Amino acid sequence: MQLTLVGLLFVGLDRGDTGIMVNASVGLLVSYLPAVLEREYDLPMDAGLTLWITSAVFLHAIGTVGLPGATGNFYNNVWWWDHMTHALSSSVVAATGYTVTRAIDRHSEAVYLPDRFMFVFILLFVLAFGVFWEVIEFAIAETAHALGTASVLTQYGLEDTLLDLVFDTIGGIIVAIWGTAHLTDLTGAITDRLDGRRSR
Template identity: 70%
Template sequence: MSSDAGSGGERASDGGSAASSNVGADASSDVESGPKAGEMGETADAPASAALARFRSLVDLDERTQRWLARAMQLTLVGLLFIGLERGDLGIIVNTAVALAITYLPAILERDYHVPMNPGLTLWISSAVFLHALGTVGVPGTDQSFYTSLAWWDSVTHALSASVVAAIGYTVARGIDEHTEAVRLPPRFMFVFILLFVVAFGVFWEVIEFAIGGAADITGNDAVLTQYGLEDTMTDLIFDIVGGVIVAVWGTAHLTDVAGAVTARLDGTGD
């Protein structure tokens, strides 16, 4: 009897083990068949990645289009220069003439100093000076410029121009950093340096605007650059910082070749 009971106990134990094994197998099967944590994350990120890819495809311009846009801006600046001459407006003449000259600077740097200026960088520089010059002209047939009729125009041009200034500051600093071991600029410090460089140049620019405006008032001539007060100055500096942050975060990768050319020039190995 005890033997039968023992056998029954063994059978019960075997049955319990089998049941436990089946439950474990079912649970394991459910876990394996369910989505993994990584897969869930990838599934959730898929729409965002697809949207980002679509956005990049919309704004991505090939080199031919970039060159065409830069040339179109140059031709438009020539037209704006003639508008300034026809109006006898010194501000339009000076701003468009300087902007037109700057649009040829990338080609000069690449031809004479062998600094690699791809179409994207050329378009970046051209856009900054073009929008500034266009803002001084405004809509033909009216007396108002875009700077006076559109409140956001000044902010956009300041941010874009500041990004170009930040790019120049980064390129020179990176070239010096690579050229000599006496100077070492860690990435975090480079970020701060770009912002400080942009702010310093922004303050210098505001002083120039103030001086030119004061000189124009004294002489009774039209001001080439205009300052609209303390609030305008503070807003300009804020958007200068915005332009600097954009370059510090996303723009430095596009300036590696240019910084390398500056380093080679400092090393004496550039052509």
């Protein structure tokens, strides 16, 4: 994946496309995040979790380029690409929210979050982040328009924004139902780190 992202960065440089360059660069940086978290913070990042995190940014970066020789990119030419990347990215956001919140719940005796509430919390967390992301997307697009430059992120209108939030919710629901089982080790490691900080 990282080699492909480096290749995409060069494609962006060759085309003079800021959007491709920024998205490939961000994707490349995020692809190193699991290794950094494991090495620097002793957080268990198994292959599945690493693939989950990196796939979200990888598919987004690929989507900004498209196939060689094709006009447009996957976001423009494949109707479901934006939906897929939103659902996948929001599932990573949901997993992050769940993991940190559950670790705090386990760490602190003052905090108790029942499982039913955690389900609702994950959905609210994902929706809040989704709205925040859409505002950022809008602001970047408007700023680029005002400056007369190409936008790094594209917003296709209100209907697209609402659909993005629907697929963000789907990603959150998937994590709320099935993802929590895959995050037990990571949650435990974060809880242990918090407990270690308290005992110092």
